[in-house]
Amino acid sequence: LERKLLSRCPESVLLYQVLDELADKGWQSDERFAHVFARSRCQRGHGPLRIRQDMRQKGLSDSVIEQCLSALDIDWFELALAAAQKKYQSLHKDPRWREKLYRFLGYRGFWGDQIQYALEQVHLECLD
Numbered sequence: 001l002e003r004k005l006l007s008r009c010p011e012s013v014l015l016y017q018v019l020d021e022l023a024d025k026g027w028q029s030d031e032r033f034a035h036v037f038a039r040s041r042c043q044r045g046h047g048p049l050r051i052r053q054d055m056r057q058k059g060l061s062d063s064v065i066e067q068c069l070s071a072l073d074i075d076w077f078e079l080a081l082a083a084a085q086k087k088y089q090s091l092h093k094d095p096r097w098r099e100k101l102y103r104f105l106g107y108r109g110f111w112g113d114q115i116q117y118a119l120e121q122v123h124l125e126c127l128d
Helices: 002-006 012-025 030-043 048-057 062-071 076-093 095-107 112-127
Strands: none
Touching: 002 012, 002 030, 030 062, 048 062, 076 095, 076 112, 095 112
16 A cells, blocks of 8 residues: 555655554554455465465565465365366367466466366366
8 A cells, every 4th residue: 555655645754644544543454455365366266376476566574475374264275176177178178288277277376286186186077
């Protein structure tokens, strides 16, 4: 919020006073923003690496990011699987679907073991 408003407010002293007042009243909170932001990214099917990167770009501190991600009650393996199953619908006829799905999940920000789990489960579903 500070970074966004700093370019629009000619008096930075006034801006910092207002931001401090908002924080004191609990109307502005990096922690609350981080939780809402992380949840919205999870609903889009993004993994922990991508969420962490996006949060850093928003200017959140590493401690807030780590606290937020550890507090999330998310099964990253199942989230990776859900994203893989959804993407597989458009790739199932492609002979290189595994490679494309691996790249897709990597771009979405999942760890290698989460990607492997999702690929194995999708492959098992293909055999059924």
